[in-house]
Amino acid sequence: xxxxxxxxxxxxxxxxxxxxxxxxxxxxxxxxxxxxxxxxxxxxxxxxxxxxxxxxxxxxxxxxxxxxxxxxxxxxxxxxxxxxxxxxxxxxxxxxxxxxxxxxxxxxxxxxxxxxxxxxxxxxxxxxxxxxxxxxxxxxxxxxxxxxxxxxxxxxxxxxxxxxxxxxxxxxxxxxxxxxxxxxxxxxxxxxxxxxxxxxxxxxxxxxxxxxxxxxxxxxxxxxxxxxxxxxxxxxxxxxxxxxxxxxxxxxxxxxxxxxxxxxxxxxxxxxxxxxxxxxxxxxx
Numbered sequence: 001x002x003x004x005x006x007x008x009x010x011x012x013x014x015x016x017x018x019x020x021x022x023x024x025x026x027x028x029x030x031x032x033x034x035x036x037x038x039x040x041x042x043x044x045x046x047x048x049x050x051x052x053x054x055x056x057x058x059x060x061x062x063x064x065x066x067x068x069x070x071x072x073x074x075x076x077x078x079x080x081x082x083x084x085x086x087x088x089x090x091x092x093x094x095x096x097x098x099x100x101x102x103x104x105x106x107x108x109x110x111x112x113x114x115x116x117x118x119x120x121x122x123x124x125x126x127x128x129x130x131x132x133x134x135x136x137x138x139x140x141x142x143x144x145x146x147x148x149x150x151x152x153x154x155x156x157x158x159x160x161x162x163x164x165x166x167x168x169x170x171x172x173x174x175x176x177x178x179x180x181x182x183x184x185x186x187x188x189x190x191x192x193x194x195x196x197x198x199x200x201x202x203x204x205x206x207x208x209x210x211x212x213x214x215x216x217x218x219x220x221x222x223x224x225x226x227x228x229x230x231x232x233x234x235x236x237x238x239x240x241x242x243x244x245x246x247x248x249x250x251x252x253x254x255x256x257x258x259x260x261x262x263x264x265x266x267x268x269x270x271x272x273x274x275x276x277x278x279x280x281x282x283x284x285x
Contacts, residue, residue, distance in 0.1 A: 002093040003101050004123040008130050012050040013137065020098040023051060024141050027059035032261045034064035040285045041068040042255035043179030045219055045243050047278035048078065048131040053266045054184070057280040059138050060261050064282055065178050066142025073105045073175040074139055075166050075249055077242035078131030078182035079152025083232075086119045087162065088152035093123040095133070095150065099140040105147035111169045112149075116162055131182040131239055143178070155228045155241035163224075163245030167252035177253055179283070181246025183239035185212045189274025194235055199273045208265065211236045212277040219281050220258040224248045236277070247283070255283035 009015035014023055034041075044065060046058035065071070079088055091109040094101040113120055121127070132150045139146060149166065153159035163179075170177040186207045188194055197203040215236045218226040224244040231240035247258075260281050267275035 001101065001103060002123045003096040004090065004093065004126060006096045006098065006133060007128045008133050009098055012130060012134060013055065015098055017098050020137055021141070023055065024059055024138065027056040028063055030056060031060040031063055034067055035259055035261070035282065036068065036284045041065050041178070042253050042283045042285065043246060043250040044283055045181045045183065045246060045279065045281040046135055047184050047280070048134045048182045049184060049266065049276060049278065051134070053269050054278040057262050057264065057278050058135055061280040061282055062135065062138035062142050062180070064261070069178055070176045071143045071146040071178045073108060073170050073177050074143060074146045074148050075170070075177065075179045076132050076135060076148050076150045077153055077163065077180070077245045078150070078239060079129050079242060080131065080238055081152055081154040081241055083154055083156050085154040087116060087154070089113060089118045089120055090150045091120050095136055095148065097137045097140045099137055102136055102140055103147045105149050105175070107173060108149050108166065108169050108175070112162065112166060115165065131242065135180055135182060151245070153241045153245045155231060155244065157225070159241045159245045160224050160248040163248035164252045167249040171253070179246050179249045179253065181243045183237045183243040185215060185277030185279060186236045187238060187276050189272070191274035204265070204267050204275070207277055212263070212279070216260055216263060216279050219243060219247065219279070220260055222247050222251060222255065222258050222283065250283040254285050257284050258282070259284070
């Protein structure tokens with residue numbers, strides 16, 4: 001099987017298997033309790049900064065999925081895109097991780113690329129993307145037998161249709177399916193050109209209690225349209241298309257509720273005038 005390389009291993013997260021396992025095990029020991037019984041988890045939303053900043057949050061969500069559900073195929077939505085962007089997908093091959101490769105579910109992907117326009121990436125012709133790659137070691141560790149369908153979808157209404165349709169295809173093919181969407185939240189500060197509340201403690205509190213709170217609430221309410229609209233208005237999700245598509249797919253698979261397991265910012269890890277918000281959300285029946 002031809003493999004897409006792990007481009008961010010060794011910088012954003014460990015590139016050696018033993019070190020990667022140790023990091024995941026350390027995250028697991030500190031994880032928040034999973035809130036539901038086995039079999040009720042459908043999917044989640046995870047951040048995608050370097051593991052130093054947000055790895056524990058992403059690990060927590062995927063650990064809950066692995067503890068509570070069986071999975072043949074994981075639909076993984078990500079990528080930094082704007083409303084005029086194309087749709088992206090890997091349709092065959094696999095993606096390398098320090099813990100071993102994850103194979104693409106080519107049967108599911110092939111149906112999607114015949115029904116919707118996609119830029120089809122290959123293991124040698126692709127754009128580097130941290131939003132999906134940083135989740136793959138967690139998926140490999142907690143869901144070792146699963147295949148993946150990695151997709152990048154922009155913040156537009158048709159992305160909700162694609163997410164829903166991907167779930168339908170998986171069900172039709174008899175796949176036990178989970179969903180993962182990747183987005184960070186508000187990028188605040190002069191580094192990001194977004195300083196509506198100046199700097200200092202007042203700005204940090206506004207991001208946490210107001211700007212990020214609005215979109216986290218919408219994610220918990222599983223309001224996929226609201227997530228796209230809110231992000232466009234208030235700049236509080238960098239990959240709202242991915243998050244919204246994940247909500248749409250999870251709803252199609254039977255999810256009824258969203259719960260934020262944890263919320264933090266990079267400021268909590270390393271205080272700075274420029275910082276980013278992160279949340280981990282679990283979708284359940």
